[in-house]
Amino acid sequence: MTYEGARQALAAPRRWQTMEFDFWLAILAAYALLPERSLLLNETAILGLFALSLDLVLGIAGIVSLGHAAFFGLGAYTAGLIGKLGLTEPILGLLIAGLAAGALGFATSFLVLRGSDLTRLMVTLSVSLVMLELANRLTTLTGGADGLQGIVIGAVLGTFEFDMFGRVAAAYSLIILFLLFLLARWLVNAPFGLAVQAIASNPLRSAAIGIPITRRLIAIYSIAAAIAGIAGALLAQTTQFVSLDVLAFHRSAEVMLVLVIGGTGYLYGGLVGAVLFKLLQDQLSDLTPQYWQFWLGLIFVALVVIGRERVFGFPQAVWRRIRGGV
Amino acid sequence: MTYALETRLLQRRFGGLIATSDVSFTLPVGGRYALIGPNGAGKTTLINLLTGVLRPSSGTILLNGVDITARRPDHRVAAGLVRTFQINQLFPKLTPLQSVALATARRMGLDGALRQRLDANQAVVQQSMEVLERFGLMDVMAQPVATLAYGRQRLLEIALAVACGPKVLLLDEPAAGVPEAEREGILTGLAALPRDIAVLMIEHDMDLVFRFAEHILVLAAGAILTQGSPAQISADPKVREVYLGHS
Amino acid sequence: MLTILVDGLAYGMLLFVLACGLSVTLGVMNFINLAHGAFAMAGGYVAVVLVNGYGVPFLLALPLAALAAGLLGIALEQTLYVHVYRRTHLDQVLFSIGLVFIAMAVVDYTQGSQQQFLNLPAFLKVRLDLGVVSVGAYRLLIIVVCGALALALQAILARTRFGARLRASVDDPIAARGLGINVNAIFAITFGVGSALAGLGGALGAEILGLDPSFPLKFMVYFLIVVTAGGAAGMTGPFLAAILLGVADVAGKYYFPSIGAFIIYTLVIALLVWRPNGLFAAASGR
Ligand SMILES: Nc1ncnc2c1ncn2[C@@H]1O[C@H](COP(=O)(O)OP(=O)(O)OP(=O)(O)O)[C@@H](O)[C@H]1O
Ligand SMILES: [Mg+2]
Numbered sequence: 001m002t003y004e005g006a007r008q009a010l011a012a013p014r015r016w017q018t019m020e021f022d023f024w025l026a027i028l029a030a031y032a033l034l035p036e037r038s039l040l041l042n043e044t045a046i047l048g049l050f051a052l053s054l055d056l057v058l059g060i061a062g063i064v065s066l067g068h069a070a071f072f073g074l075g076a077y078t079a080g081l082i083g084k085l086g087l088t089e090p091i092l093g094l095l096i097a098g099l100a101a102g103a104l105g106f107a108t109s110f111l112v113l114r115g116s117d118l119t120r121l122m123v124t125l126s127v128s129l130v131m132l133e134l135a136n137r138l139t140t141l142t143g144g145a146d147g148l149q150g151i152v153i154g155a156v157l158g159t160f161e162f163d164m165f166g167r168v169a170a171a172y173s174l175i176i177l178f179l180l181f182l183l184a185r186w187l188v189n190a191p192f193g194l195a196v197q198a199i200a201s202n203p204l205r206s207a208a209i210g211i212p213i214t215r216r217l218i219a220i221y222s223i224a225a226a227i228a229g230i231a232g233a234l235l236a237q238t239t240q241f242v243s244l245d246v247l248a249f250h251r252s253a254e255v256m257l258v259l260v261i262g263g264t265g266y267l268y269g270g271l272v273g274a275v276l277f278k279l280l281q282d283q284l285s286d287l288t289p290q291y292w293q294f295w296l297g298l299i300f301v302a303l304v305v306i307g308r309e310r311v312f313g314f315p316q317a318v319w320r321r322i323r324g325g326v
Numbered sequence: 327m328t329y330a331l332e333t334r335l336l337q338r339r340f341g342g343l344i345a346t347s348d349v350s351f352t353l354p355v356g357g358r359y360a361l362i363g364p365n366g367a368g369k370t371t372l373i374n375l376l377t378g379v380l381r382p383s384s385g386t387i388l389l390n391g392v393d394i395t396a397r398r399p400d401h402r403v404a405a406g407l408v409r410t411f412q413i414n415q416l417f418p419k420l421t422p423l424q425s426v427a428l429a430t431a432r433r434m435g436l437d438g439a440l441r442q443r444l445d446a447n448q449a450v451v452q453q454s455m456e457v458l459e460r461f462g463l464m465d466v467m468a469q470p471v472a473t474l475a476y477g478r479q480r481l482l483e484i485a486l487a488v489a490c491g492p493k494v495l496l497l498d499e500p501a502a503g504v505p506e507a508e509r510e511g512i513l514t515g516l517a518a519l520p521r522d523i524a525v526l527m528i529e530h531d532m533d534l535v536f537r538f539a540e541h542i543l544v545l546a547a548g549a550i551l552t553q554g555s556p557a558q559i560s561a562d563p564k565v566r567e568v569y570l571g572h573s
Numbered sequence: 574m575l576t577i578l579v580d581g582l583a584y585g586m587l588l589f590v591l592a593c594g595l596s597v598t599l600g601v602m603n604f605i606n607l608a609h610g611a612f613a614m615a616g617g618y619v620a621v622v623l624v625n626g627y628g629v630p631f632l633l634a635l636p637l638a639a640l641a642a643g644l645l646g647i648a649l650e651q652t653l654y655v656h657v658y659r660r661t662h663l664d665q666v667l668f669s670i671g672l673v674f675i676a677m678a679v680v681d682y683t684q685g686s687q688q689q690f691l692n693l694p695a696f697l698k699v700r701l702d703l704g705v706v707s708v709g710a711y712r713l714l715i716i717v718v719c720g721a722l723a724l725a726l727q728a729i730l731a732r733t734r735f736g737a738r739l740r741a742s743v744d745d746p747i748a749a750r751g752l753g754i755n756v757n758a759i760f761a762i763t764f765g766v767g768s769a770l771a772g773l774g775g776a777l778g779a780e781i782l783g784l785d786p787s788f789p790l791k792f793m794v795y796f797l798i799v800v801t802a803g804g805a806a807g808m809t810g811p812f813l814a815a816i817l818l819g820v821a822d823v824a825g826k827y828y829f830p831s832i833g834a835f836i837i838y839t840l841v842i843a844l845l846v847w848r849p850n851g852l853f854a855a856a857s858g859r
Pocket of ligand 1: 363370372
């Protein structure tokens with residue numbers, strides 16, 4: 001192969017594919033054509049962003065986390081609180097929430113990066129439980145079990161007031177999702193992203209070619225935490241309510257399922273998974289919550305027993321073909 | 327005189343077992359050395375100590391006269407001490423080109439870069455191609471590593487280390503599992519290395535050892551039994567004894 | 574002070590009986606079974622239904638609960654778990670969380686979401702004065718039963734042929750297979766026994782632990798702490814870890830009620846950072 005061939009082969013993963021354009025066009029179309037589903041679309045965008053963040057941790061960096069809700073929840077409470085305290089500009093709220101969650105991610109990354117999958121599971125889980133317990137106890141700040149009420153959110157950029165049909169909310173969440181997706185895609189396709197993927201695939205060799213593993217993982221974990229925090233902030237701002245639920249274990253488990261349904265490691269998995277998951281939940285929404293949990297569990301079990309590759313291997317293979325590389 | 331690599335009384339215990347026992351040796355700049363010894367002699371353990379995968383129980387490691395005993399593994403690589411593995415340690419989902427480009431980028435301090443793109447960096451592409459070319463991997467450079475034949479993966483194992491720009495290259499049984507006919511490619515690739523790189527090759531294939539090395543260290547039960555030129559080693563009755571005694 | 578120690582001891586021993594099966598699952602098959610608590614919950618509910626519903630004596634309900642949980646364990650092991658052993662840790666986590674969700678939903682649907690209270694027999698409600706300290710008969714029973722079980726387990730592991738094979742399988746499953754040990758059968762039996770013990774623990778401790786559908790989630794962390802802190806090698810590590818955890822938890826909740834729960838999680842995090850391979854694991858590695 002020639003120099004040009006090698007250059008092209010290296011550039012292949014970051015080239016935009018038609019299918020990617022189609023995906024985003026379809027989302028745009030859904031927003032334009034289904035105004036009555038705006039609330040659902042908003043929820044889907046938020047869940048997709050949360051799952052995208054988990055994909056950076058799990059799919060790209062190979063860290064199994066059982067407590068990703070810690071960051072989502074911190075972002076939600078932060079955005080809610082500053083909204084309540086009078087800083088009503090939503091974009092500013094997002095930024096602060098992202099910073100707070102990113103800081104928590106940075107602080108806890110040192111714990112998470114040590115040890116095996118099992119210790120990582122336990123540490124992530126414990127961190128999220130500590131956060132939940134904190135939110136539960138600091139009632140003056142968080143409202144405890146009653147939830148955080150009285151959140152005031154101003155118009156986006158001082159112009160677009162949130163309406164009760166969720167039109168502005170959905171557009172706002174989708175745009176933030178798109179921007180952060182671009183950021184994630186940019187990160188993953190940078191040399192930094194390649195190094196992180198190499199670490200996930202073989203930490204021993206990564207160290208042996210001189211990659212500072214800990215530094216790279218701390219960076220990706222903190223960034224992912226910030227994105228999860230922004231997802232949580234979007235939820236707080238667009239629903240103007242935060243409850244302990246944002247930190248609950250089932251949220252961490254759910255986002256894992258969402259990501260796994262869509263497939264890990266190619267960034268669209270979380271978004272595709274969120275769409276499928278929300279559609280499913282919408283269909284089964286007349287069932288009681290307990291039933292929903294049952295179906296959720298059944299999906300988990302069936303997915304694994306049948307084999308994730310077998311269930312989702314085909315669409316992913318097609319995707320990889322089209323995308324080429326990685 | 328400073329050596330490319332030097333150890334002083336290096337020792338490592340695993341519980342009661344002394345896997346590395348008072349190993350002191352020197353590897354001159356540009357040296358072509360081989361390290362031989364029966365299975366379980368402690369050869370891989372020695373490499374693990376040198377590269378920082380394991381900590382020594384006692385002793386010192388000097389790289390170009392600088393004490394690196396307490397350095398982190400990635401700092402040692404940056405200082406030019408690079409290894410390969412006895413069992414392939416590759417990135418199955420990446421392509422050979424991506425793997426080598428990453429190692430090259432790392433050497434240039436670009437592995438954490440955000441705004442750079444590897445394909446836009448002429449030096450990275452050019453030098454990655456040179457390494458792949460040297461090990462005859464050009465035809466498969468854009469396929470996932472997992473799909474490569476074992477012999478090609480073995481070559482990539484070395485190519486990755488070479489791409490790191492070593493001053494001292496430690497090869498752990500590069501020909502392990504490679505069919506007789508394909509072993510030539512390993513020597514060809516190594517022959518093209520710049521002369522100032524020092525190489526320490528662990529190998530069981532004596533033919534390969536005698537063709538490659540100018541000096542041979544013999545390790546038995548964790549300690550250096552003897553060392554010398556290939557002619558001296560092949561004539562040494564002690565060496566025959568440890569080998570025959572074990573197999 | 575002594576009372577807290579005794580309470581903590583009872584709680585810790587209970588945790589050991591609940592979690593020891595998990596430590597073997599983890600050790601033998603390197604399988605992360607987050608659903609272990611579901612078997613304990615099953616035992617607890619079986620006991621509640623038997624005692625409260627059918628008037629079965631408490632002491633008889635205990636072995637029945639263990640039997641039920643053990644059978645459930647073997648059934649699930651043979652039908653579902655066997656497919657998942659060789660999967661990635663992510664798959665194992667997804668699978669066992671799925672089981673937890675199903676178990677919680679089923680219990681919620683059939684038994685309701687409220688906490689269940691077991692009608693303890695009168696002789697367990699008295700307090701016994703042991704000179705230095707007065708102990709509730711119920712807690713004493715827990716300590717005696719769990720202590721006996723721990724000793725029996727240790728003896729089985731150390732003395733019997735089965736124990737030797739199990740230890741061999743834990744140390745090196747591949748080598749054990751090579752020696753002609755039927756690792757799969759050993760594992761199925763162990764899984765069943767582990768589930769039965771969990772079931773027994775759930776029944777025995779229903780009053781202390783608080784039995785409701787969220788049980789498997791609530792205690793997931795506790796079980797994981799016991800096995801990771803204790804290390805997977807042998808029973809002594811998990812036993813000591815369980816006792817420590819029990820005492821720390823009871824004391825923490827008593828002396829610092831407002832931050833009690835934090836103490837445990839903070840301890841866990843600190844511990845895992847300090848000794849990623851377990852508190853009592855041999856210091857090895859780098
Ligand atoms: N992490 C470890 N823990 C305990 N013992 C170890 C460890 N690593 C190696 N050993 C022991 O140290 C001794 C030397 O092992 P080493 O792998 O260095 O031998 P080697 O010379 O590379 O053998 P081979 O030719 O088979 O590759 C062996 O007895 C081995 O069992
Ligand atoms: Mg070796």
